[in-house]
Amino acid sequence: MTSPSSAREHSSMSASDSRHRLVFTALTSLAALAVVLQGLWAGLFLQYHDAAHRAQRESWIDVHALGGEVAIALAVLATIWAIWRLRSRRDLVIGAAVLTVLLIIVAYIGGLITDDEKDVLIPLHIPLALITLSVAVWLPLRAAVHQPSLAESKDRVRT
Numbered sequence: 171m172t173s174p175s176s177a178r179e180h181s182s183m184s185a186s187d188s189r190h191r192l193v194f195t196a197l198t199s200l201a202a203l204a205v206v207l208q209g210l211w212a213g214l215f216l217q218y219h220d221a222a223h224r225a226q227r228e229s230w231i232d233v234h235a236l237g238g239e240v241a242i243a244l245a246v247l248a249t250i251w252a253i254w255r256l257r258s259r260r261d262l263v264i265g266a267a268v269l270t271v272l273l274i275i276v277a278y279i280g281g282l283i284t285d286d287e288k289d290v291l292i293p294l295h296i297p298l299a300l301i302t303l304s305v306a307v308w309l310p311l312r313a314a315v316h317q318p319s320l321a322e323s324k325d326r327v328r329t
């Protein structure tokens with residue numbers, strides 16, 4: 171049978187796990203939003219082709235570059251948080267690390283397109299960006315699933 175003190179201990183462990191997952195959810199949801207906005211900034215600069223609108227195009231590309239940095243920063247924070255507070259959730263730790271690496275690759279490819287005029291990489295940049303969006307949406311949904319710790323599982327078996 172579960173003693174009252176062990177029940178209290180587990181309910182406080184479970185409350186802090188929920189709080190930790192909530193922070194992770196917030197960070198990864200914001201990263202997902204940043205990636206969606208990347209599509210918006212891209213749509214805004216892609217409408218300007220001619221030399222007359224060069225300045226507008228360049229300023230939206232700058233916003234797009236900054237948005238990429240924000241998305242990467244959020245993914246890095248989510249990864250650090252998962253390693254620090256949700257270490258037993260390997261799915262979240264690995265998922266957040268994968269998101270970070272993917273975003274860095276997407277941003278690097280974007281830089282090659284803009285700076286080295288490698289337009290041939292646009293068909294790689296955009297699908298990869300969509301894959302990062304799928305991972306960024308999957309992570310907060312996955313974080314909502316509570317996986318009992320070993321101690322909780324053992325306790326449940328005993329009762």
Ligand code: HEM
Pocket residue numbers: 205208209212213231232234235237238239241242273274276277278279280281282283284285292295296299300302
């Ligand atoms: C569906 C979403 C996206 C679309 C349609 C898109 C499209 C593009 C295009 C067409 C360019 C080349 C711009 C040019 O003509 O020079 C570009 C550049 C770039 N993209 Fe994206 N992109 C998307 C998502 C992302 C994401 C998620 C990131 C962040 C990781 C990102 C980071 C960059 C960067 C850093 C550049 C180079 C900007 C610069 O060097 O000033 N993009 N993007």
